[in-house]
Amino acid sequence: xxxxxxxxxxxxxxxxxxxxxxxxxxxxxxxxxxxxxxxxxxxxxxxxxxxxxxxxxxxxxxxxxxxxxxxxxxxxxxxxxxxxxxxxxxxxxxxxxxxxxxxxxxxxxxxxxxxxxxxxxxxxxxxxxxxxxxxxxxxxxxxxxxxxxxxxxxxxxxxxxxxxxxxxxxxxxxxxxxxxxxxxxxxxxxxxxxxxxxxxxxxxxxxxxxxxxxxxxxxxxxxxxxxxxxxxxxxxxxxxxxxxxxxxxxxxxxxxxxxxxxxxxxxxxxxxxxxxxxxxxxxxxxxxxxxxxxxxxxxxxxxxxxxxxxxxxxxxxxxxxxxxxxxxxxxxxxxxxxxxxxxxxxxxxxxxxxxxxxxxxxxxxxxxxxxxxxxxxxxxxxxxxxxxxxxxxxxxxxxxxxxxxxxxxxxxxxxxxxxxxxxxxxxxxxxxxxxxxxxxxxxxxxxxxxxxxxxxx
Amino acid sequence: xxxxxxxxxxxxxxxxxxxxxxxxxxxxxxxxxxxxxxxxxxxxxxxxxxxxxxxxxxxxxxxxxxxxxxxxxxxxxxxxxxxxxxxxxxxxxxxxxxxxxxxxxxxxxxxxxxxxxxxxxxxxxxxxxxxxxxxxxxxxxxxxxxxxxxxxxxxxxxxxxxxxxxxxxxxxxxxxxxxxxxxxxxxxxxxxxxxxxxxxxxxxxxxxxxxxxxxxxxxxxxxxxxxxxxxxxxxxxxxxxxxxxxxxxxxxxxxxxxxxxxxxxxxxxxxxxxxxxxxxxxxxxxxxxxxxxxxxxxxxxxxxxxxxxxxxxxxxxxxxxxxxxxxxxxxxxxxxxxxxxxxxxxxxxxxxxxxxxxxxxxxxxxxxxxxxxxxxxxxxxxxxxxxxxxxxxxxxxxxxxxxxxxxxxxxxxxxxxxxxxxxxxxxxxxxxxxxxxxxxxxxxxxxxxxxxxxxxx
Numbered sequence: 058x059x060x061x062x063x064x065x066x067x068x069x070x071x072x073x074x075x076x077x078x079x080x081x082x083x084x085x086x087x088x089x090x091x092x093x094x095x096x097x098x099x100x101x102x103x104x105x106x107x108x109x110x111x112x113x114x115x116x117x118x119x120x121x122x123x124x125x126x127x128x129x130x131x132x133x134x135x136x137x138x139x140x141x142x143x144x145x146x147x148x149x150x151x152x153x154x155x156x157x158x159x160x161x162x163x164x165x166x167x168x169x170x171x172x173x174x175x176x177x178x179x180x181x182x183x184x185x186x187x188x189x190x191x192x193x194x195x196x197x198x199x200x201x202x203x204x205x206x207x208x209x210x211x212x213x214x215x216x217x218x219x220x221x222x223x224x225x226x227x228x229x230x231x232x233x234x235x236x237x238x239x240x241x242x243x244x245x246x247x248x249x250x251x252x253x254x255x256x257x258x259x260x261x262x263x264x265x266x267x268x269x270x271x272x273x274x275x276x277x278x279x280x281x282x283x284x285x286x287x288x289x290x291x292x293x294x295x296x297x298x299x300x301x302x303x304x305x306x307x308x309x310x311x312x313x314x315x316x317x318x319x320x321x322x323x324x325x326x327x328x329x330x331x332x333x334x335x336x337x338x339x340x341x342x343x344x345x346x347x348x349x350x351x352x353x354x355x356x357x358x359x360x361x362x363x364x365x366x367x368x369x370x371x372x373x374x375x376x377x378x379x380x381x382x383x384x385x386x387x388x389x390x391x392x393x394x395x396x397x398x399x400x401x402x403x404x405x406x407x408x409x410x411x412x413x414x415x416x417x418x419x420x421x422x423x424x425x426x427x428x429x430x431x432x433x434x435x436x437x438x439x440x441x442x443x444x445x446x447x448x449x450x451x452x453x454x455x456x457x458x459x460x461x462x463x464x465x466x467x468x469x470x471x472x473x474x475x476x477x478x479x480x481x482x483x484x485x486x487x488x489x490x491x492x493x494x495x496x497x498x499x500x501x502x503x504x505x506x507x508x509x510x511x512x513x514x
Numbered sequence: 515x516x517x518x519x520x521x522x523x524x525x526x527x528x529x530x531x532x533x534x535x536x537x538x539x540x541x542x543x544x545x546x547x548x549x550x551x552x553x554x555x556x557x558x559x560x561x562x563x564x565x566x567x568x569x570x571x572x573x574x575x576x577x578x579x580x581x582x583x584x585x586x587x588x589x590x591x592x593x594x595x596x597x598x599x600x601x602x603x604x605x606x607x608x609x610x611x612x613x614x615x616x617x618x619x620x621x622x623x624x625x626x627x628x629x630x631x632x633x634x635x636x637x638x639x640x641x642x643x644x645x646x647x648x649x650x651x652x653x654x655x656x657x658x659x660x661x662x663x664x665x666x667x668x669x670x671x672x673x674x675x676x677x678x679x680x681x682x683x684x685x686x687x688x689x690x691x692x693x694x695x696x697x698x699x700x701x702x703x704x705x706x707x708x709x710x711x712x713x714x715x716x717x718x719x720x721x722x723x724x725x726x727x728x729x730x731x732x733x734x735x736x737x738x739x740x741x742x743x744x745x746x747x748x749x750x751x752x753x754x755x756x757x758x759x760x761x762x763x764x765x766x767x768x769x770x771x772x773x774x775x776x777x778x779x780x781x782x783x784x785x786x787x788x789x790x791x792x793x794x795x796x797x798x799x800x801x802x803x804x805x806x807x808x809x810x811x812x813x814x815x816x817x818x819x820x821x822x823x824x825x826x827x828x829x830x831x832x833x834x835x836x837x838x839x840x841x842x843x844x845x846x847x848x849x850x851x852x853x854x855x856x857x858x859x860x861x862x863x864x865x866x867x868x869x870x871x872x873x874x875x876x877x878x879x880x881x882x883x884x885x886x887x888x889x890x891x892x893x894x895x896x897x898x899x900x901x902x903x904x905x906x907x908x909x910x911x912x913x914x915x916x917x918x919x920x921x922x923x924x925x926x927x928x929x930x931x932x933x934x935x936x937x938x939x940x941x942x943x944x945x946x947x948x949x950x951x952x953x954x955x956x957x958x959x960x961x962x963x964x965x966x967x968x969x970x971x
Contacts, residue, residue: 161757161860206702217700219709220677235947240858242888243674243928245663245713246936246943247970248952252676252709256702273760300618303730341801401697403618431699471700479703486703490692494959495705501958502951513704 064122065102068146071114073107087147090134092395092478098143100127105149109226109234109265115148116263116507117232125510128259130169130201133193135395136476138205138258138512145510148263150200158183163271164223164240169200169264173207176269185271188215191472192381200264206256208472210377213430214305214339215272217472219255224268227254230261230503240268253498258474259509261502278305278339279349280373283356283364284330288413291332292406294359295429298336298352299402306337307430308380311409314424314437317386318379326379327363334429335376383426387437390422394438394455397479400467402432411461412436419454421447433471456482475513483513521579522559525603528571530564544604547591549852549935555600557584562606566683566691566722572605573720573964574689582967585716587626587658590650592852593933595662595715595969602967605720607657615640620728621680621697626657626721630664633726642728645672648929649838657721663713665929667834670887671762671796672729674929676712681725684711687718687960697725710955715931716966718959735762735796736806737830740813740821741787745870748789749863751816752886755793755809756859763794764887765837768866771881771894774843775836783836784820791886792833840883844894847879851895851912854936857924859889868918869893876911878904890928913939932970940970 069077078084079102088097101124106112119126125145132139141147153168156176160183167176173187173194180187190209191197197207203225208217224238238244238251254262285291291309298304310318310333319326326333334356338348349366356364367373387393400408409425412434416423427434436458440451459469459482469475469482484492492514499506499514526534535541536559545554558581563569576583582602589596598604610625613633617640624633630651633644647666648654654664660682665674681695695701695708711719742748748766755761767775767790776783783790791813795805806823813821824830844850857865866882869891873880884891893915897908916926916939926932926939941949949971956963956971 159860161753162858163756164858206706208700208702212700216677219706220673229951233947235951236945237948239923239925241856241923241925241928242859243665243669243856243885243890244925245665245854245927245929245931246925247932247940247948248718248955249663249676249709249713250948250951250955252706252712253955255709256706261705273758296618299620301730341797341804344798344801347798397702399698399700401619401621402699403616428700433700466696466698468696468698468701468703470702471698472702474702475704483704488693490690491694491704491707494686494692494707497958498705498707498710498955501954 068115068118071118072104072111076104076107076111078103078105087129087149088141090132090137090139092135092137092140092476094137094140094477097140098145100141100147101144103147103149105152107152109228112148112228112263112265113232113234115146116228116230119146119507120231120505123505123507125507127509128263130198130204131172131196133197134201134205134476135473136470137478138474138476140477142511151198153265160185162240165269165271167199167267167269169198169267171199173197173199173202180271181274184274186273186275187221187269187271189218189221192384199267203255203264203267204258205472205474208428208433210306210308210428212428213307214303219252221270222251222255222267223270224251225254225264226266227262227264230505230508238268258476258513260499260513261508276339276341277345277370278337278373279345279366279368280376281336281349281352281356281364281366282376283334283361284327285332285360286362287331288409289406290360291334292409294334294356294361295405296402297355297359299430301355302348302351304336304352304430305339306335308335309427309429310380310383311425313422314383314387314426317390318383321386322379322382324375324379330362335380337373384437387424387439391439392442394440394451396436396455396458397470397473398436398458398462398467399433399471400462400465404465404467405429405432407465408434408462408467412458415454415457415461419450421451421454423454477512480513525572525575528575529561529568533561533564533568535560535562544586544606545598547589547594547596549592549594549597549933551594551597551934554597555602557598557604558601560604560606562609564609566685569605569685569720569722570689570691572603573685573687576603576964577688577962580962580964582964584966585720587655587661588629588653590654591658591662591933592930593927594935595931595933597934599968608655610722617642619697622726622728624656624724624726626655626724628656630654630656630659637728638731641731643730643732644678644726644728646675646678649841656724660712660721660724661715662929662931665885665890667763667765667885669885670764671760676709678727679708679712679724680727681708682711682721683723684719684721687962687965695725715933715970717956717970718965733796733798734802734827735794735830736802736823736825737833738793738806738809738813738821738823739833740791740818741784742789742817743819744788745866746863747817748791749866751791751813751818752862753859754812754816756887758812759805759808761793761809761887762796763792765792766884766886767837767840768882770879771840771844771883774847775840778843778846779836779839781832781836787819792837794830841894844881844896848896849899851897851908853893853912853915854927854930855893855915855919855924856890856928857919857922861922861924862886862889864922865891865919865924869915872911872914872918876907878908878911880911934969937970
C-alpha cells in the first residue's frame with residue numbers, strides 16, 4: 058500500500074459510508090463538465106458528500122494533505138469550472154438535496170445539489186417564485202448557480218442569482234464551516250461576505266446551503282415574437298424596448314439559430330429572417346397586454362417584417378422553449394465552442410456585427426443567440442474536432458470574440474463564469490491590479506491553494 | 515518644525531491646492547458624524563479631495579507613513595463609521611460631485627460626494643429613477659450610501675444600494691486605483707469584488723466613482739394609511755400584506771413617534787393609536803389602486819381602527835414625509851441613541867414587544883419606527899446626557915436591543931452599518947469564525963491597518 062492509498066483510507070474513514078468513489082469507470086464521469094475540457098485530469102477520488110460534515114471532513118483532509126479539491130454541482134458548467142485535476146478530489150454536492158420553504162418569511166433554505174427546476178417547483182407549491190432561470194434550469198444545480206452567479210432569461214427585469222442569495226453556509230479551505238447572512242432582507246452587519254462567495258466558482262469555499270429570497274408567483278405573461286430582415290433592425294428594436302419599459306424577457310436568435318431550431322421543432326419560424334426577438338411582459342392584469350402592444354409597435358417601427366403577440370401561456374412558452382433549445386439545436390450542426398460575452402447595451406449592435414466578421418474572417422460558422430435585454434450574448438462557434446485546421450480557426454475566433462467584447466467595454470462572461478476555458482482572457486478584461494487584488498483574497502482564504510486550482514486565477 | 519509637520523508638508527505638496535485643511539476650527543467639524551461619538555479623536559488634517567488623484571496621493575502618503583485614514587462622505591452616518599481618530603487624516607469626498615447619466619445604457623456614473631437626492635434629480639431629468647432612498651436622502655452622500663450599503667423606504671420592493679452598484683473605481687490602502695465591474699447588467703468575470711466593497715464602511719478602500727443601474731421612472735403610487743389600537747394588530751397586518759403582494763413601501767410608527775410627528779406637523783394623525791402603517795403600491799395604472807384596496811382590506815381584517823387610501827401624490831407624499839420626519843420629531847423629546855436592528859419578518863412582533871419591555875425594564879423612553887416590510891426597525895432611545903444614571907440605563911437598553919435582535923435570528927444593523935458604535939456586538943451576531951474570515955480579508959487588503967481603524971473590526 059503506497060502512501061497515497063493510506064491517505065485515501067483516512068479520507069474514507071472520516072466520511073459517510075459510500076461517499077468516496079474510486080471505481081475508475083465512475084471517476085471517468087466526473088472528469089469534465091459540459092465544457093468538455095480536453096485537458097481534464099483524472100481525480101484520485103470523487104467524494105459524493107451526504108451533508109456538510111462530509112464536505113468539511115473532505116476539506117480538512119485535503120488541506121492537511123495539500124490535495125487539490127474541485128467542487129462540482131450537476132456538472133453542467135460551460136466554462137470548465139468543474140474540470141478535474143490529476144491526483145485531486147472531485148467534491149460533488151449532487152446528493153445534498155434538502156429544501157425547506159418558509160412562505161411567511163418568503164425564503165427557501167436549500168442544499169446545493171437540488172436542481173434549479175426543483176427549487177422552482179418546491180417554492181411554486183407555496184405560491185412563490187424563484188426567478189433566476191438559466192436555459193439549463195432543468196439540469197443545473199442551485200449550488201452551481203450560486204458558484205457561477207448564473208443568470209438566465211428573466212434577469213433583464215429580475216436580476217441574477219446573487220440578487221436572491223440572502224445567506225449561505227460555506228465550508229472554507231481548511232474545513233471551517235461558517236454561516237453568512239441569513240433570512241433578513243436587509244443586513245449591513247460586517248463585510249458583504251455572502252456576495253463575495255457567490256460567483257467565486259469554488260475557489261474560496263464550498264457552499265453547502267443557501268438561503269434564497271423568493272417573490273410572489275409571477276403574473277401571467279404576454280409574449281411578443283418579432284422577425285427582422287436585418288441585424289441592425291433587431292438591435293434598434295432592442296434598444297427602443299429597453300429605453301421604454303422593463304420587459305420580463307428580451308431574447309435574440311440569429312438566422313442560423315432560427316433555422317436550427319426550426320429544423321428540430323417545426324413551429325413555423327421565418328427561416329428567411331436575419332433575427333428573431335422573443336419578448337415578454339408580466340405587468341399585472343391587462344397591463345401585460347398593453348406592454349406587449351407597446352413592444353409590438355416598437356418592433357414595427359424598427360422595421361420588423363413580422364410581429365405578433367399572445368397572452369396564451371402555452372403558445373408563449375413554446376417560443377421561449379424554442380429560444381432555450383437554440384444551443385442543442387445548433388449543436389446538431391457540430392460541436393460548439395460556447396461564448397458568453399456581454400457588452401453595455403448600446404454596443405450590442407457592434408458586438409453582433411463584429412462576431413459575424415470574426416466568423417467570416419476565420420471561415421467558421423458562428424451562430425449568435427442572446428439575452429439581448431441585458432447585452433449578454435452567446436456566440437456559438439461550430440467546429441470539427443477531427444479537423445485540426447478548422448479547430449485552430451475556431452479557437453482563434455473564440456479568443457477574438459472575447460478580445461472584441463473587452464474592446465467594446467464588455468465582459469468575457471455574463472453568466473457562465475471564467476472557469477478554465479476563459480481564464481487566459483480575464484487579465485485582459487480586468488487588468489493587473491484587479492488580478493493582484495483577486496490573488497490577495499484568494500491567498501488569504503485558501504493559503505494552500507487547494508480549492509479549484511487552475512480555475513479563474 | 516517637528517517630524518509630523520514635515521510629513522504633512524509632503525502630503526500638502528502632493529495634493530490639489532487647498533485640499534488639506536489644518537485650521538483647528540474647521541477640523542472640529544470633521545471629528546464626528548451624526549453618531550456624535552464622544553470618543554472621537556482630533557485629526558491631524560482633513561483632506562477634501564478634488565478627485566481620484568487626491569485620494570490616491572493621500573493613501574500613498576498615509577500608507578508610507580502608517581497614518582490612519584478615516585474616509586468620510588457627507589458625515590450623516592449614524593453608527594460612527596466616520597469618527598475621526600487622533601493623529602489621523604479625515605479623507606472627505608464631499609467635493610467630488612460629478613455625474614454623467616447615460617439614458618440608453620440606463621446607468622449613472624457618479625462621484626461619491628453627490629447627495630443621494632442630487633443623483634435622484636439628475637437621473638429623473640432623463641426620465642429615470644435611482645430607487646434607494648434612505649430617510650436622509652436629501653443630506654446623505656451616494657458614496658456614504660455605497661460604503662454602508664444604505665437602504666430606505668423603497669427597499670421592500672426595490673432592494674438596497676448594492677443591488678444598484680454595477681461597478682466602481684476604488685482606491686486601495688496603498689493608493690492603487692482599481693476599476694471594478696462596469697456598465698454591464700450581467701458580469702460573472704472573476705470574484706464579485708464590487709459587491710465586497712459595497713458595505714465595507716471604508717475599511718477596505720475609498721470609493722471614488724460609482725456606476726449605478728437605473729430604472730424607468732416610478733409609476734404613480736397609491737398610498738394607504740392605517741391606524742391600529744394594538745401593536746399585534748399592526749404586525750398581523752404587516753405579515754398579511756407581505757404574504758399577499760409586493761408593496762413599494764411598508765412603514766411603521768409607534769405611538770410615541772405618531773405623537774412626536776403630530777406635535778410638529780399637525781396633520782391629524784390619530785394620537786390614541788398604538789401604531790400607524792404607511793404603505794404604497796406602484797403597480798401600473800389602476801393596479802396601484804387595486805393593490806391599495808387589497809392592503810386596506812388586509813389592515814381592516816387585522817383590526818385597524820382607521821384606514822384610508824389615496825392616489826393623490828401630494829397627500830401620499832405628506833404621509834411618507836411624516837414617517838421620514840419621525841427621527842427628528844422624536845429627537846425633540848431628547849437626544850437619541852439610534853438603533854437599526856432587523857429580524858426575519860415573522861419575528862417582527864417579538865422584536866417590537868421585546869423592545870417595549872427593554873424600555874420599561876430600564877426605565878427609558880424608546881420609540882420604534884420601522885421599514886416594517888423588510889423587518890428593519892429603528893428603536894429610538896431617548897436619553898439625557900446630563901444625567902449619568904439615565905445615560906447608563908439608555909446604553910444598557912441599547913445593548914439589550916441588539917442582543918434581542920441577535921437572539922431572534924436578526925441583525926444589529928439593517929442599513930446604517932456597524933461603524934464604531936455597534937462593533938462590540940458584531941462578533942455576537944456573526945460568530946468567531948466569520949470575524950476571523952473578515953480579519954483575513956481586511957489584513958490582505960489593508961496590511962498596515964490604516965483604513966478606518968476601529969470601525970467594524
